[in-house]
Amino acid sequence: MALGSRGExxxxxxxxxxxxxxxxxxxxxLLRDGHEVTVWNRTAERARPLADLGATVAADVADAVAHAQVVMLTLFDTDAVVDVLERAADGAPEDTVWVQASTIGVAGTETVVQLAAQHGITLVEAMMLGTKAPAEQGTLTMLVAGAADAVAVVEPVLDAVSAKVVRAGDRVGQGTALKLAANAWIASITAATGQSLAIASALGLDPQLFLQAIEGSASDSAYAHTKGAAMIAGEFPAQFALDGLRKDIGLITAAARQAGVDTTLLDALGRVYAEASAAGHGGDDIAAVGTAF
Incomplete structure (x- = not known):
């Protein structure tokens, strides 16, 4: 159970x-930590299994927020966030704090900030750095931005879902900026792992030798071992769907280009992940990018 500011x-x-x-x-x-959780999903069947764990499953999105102290938006893209926010905004209490946790990029975040202001919504953002397993285990890294008093309200929620919280700033949008930088790294290191394994294999080596070579060195990465093992096995159960990262690469590229950052590497990453998706791996884990090599 999360503790409040006085330890209770x-x-x-x-x-x-x-x-x-x-x-x-x-x-x-959140349920494991003892919070009262209501869930809603556009496709209701995807939410129903959470009822067995103690969640209240709402059929209507406005009903879902009717008694909420905190609302978390964990949706796919800007269109989904805007649609849900417009449908639910007037259904929540005035003092509810809304947590934008969807990766929607710089322009999408600006749109949501403006929409929240129109509805008088108190908005913070908490970008989720991690995949399916850390979300289930409560070990995500949360990249948080927003007014200090609003962030304080959601601290018990952040504690329940994360192993670490990084304060990106006081303005909603700064968490998004940090998430884009972090996901650029994830996209790069995953694709680079696939490339190195493919080179080793093509040159007649057991690709596992590449992972052995970097293990414990300054160039080592736990991510390379996790995703590399999946690549070698050729098994890609989704922790982070490849098409989800493709979407994020597009958002990163747009933000970088607007900010004057060269996008040569991002453009190449976009092509590599698109190849893997076109080959039928869009719903597989991002490790499936290795098939493009």
């Missing part, structure tokens, strides 16, 4: 809107 146990009424892989995992971690 704090139960928060949380509504999670969007129960895909990340939203469902977050809901599970």
């Amino acid at each position: 146990e704090t139960t928060v009424r949380v509504s999670v809107l969007g129960t895909g892989a990340m939203g469902a995992g977050v809901a599970q971690s």
Whole structure:
């Protein structure tokens, strides 16, 4: 159970809107920590399994937020966030704090900030750095931005779902900027792992030798071993769907280009992930990018 500022146990009424892989995992971690959780999903069947864990499953998105102290938006893209926010905004109490946790890029975040202001919504953002398993285990890294008093309200929620919280700034949008930088790294290191394994194999080596070579060195990466093992096995159960990262690469590229950052590497990454998706791996884990090599 999360502790409040005076050390007492704090139960928060949380509504999670969007129960895909990340939203469902977050809901599970909140329930395990003892919070009162209501969930809603556009496809209701995806939310129903959470009822067995103690969640209230709402059929209508406005009903889902009716008694919420905190609302978490864990949706796929800007269109989904805008649609849900417009449908649910007037259904929540005035003092509810809304947590934008969807990766929607710089322009999408600006749109949501403006929409929240129109509805008088208190908005913070908490970008989720991690995949399905950390969401379920409550070990995400949360990249948080927003006014200090609003962030303080959602601290018990952040504690329940994360192993680490990084304060990106006081302005909603700064968390998004940090998430884009982090996902650029994830996209790069995953693709680079696939490339190195493919080179080793093509040159007549057991690709496992590449992972052995970097292990424990300054160039080592736990991510390379996790994704590399999946690549070698040729098995890609989705922790982070490849098409989801493709979407993020597009957002990163747009933001970088607007900010004057060269996009040569991002453009190449976009092509490589697109190849893997076109080959039928869009719903597989991002490790499937290795098939493009």
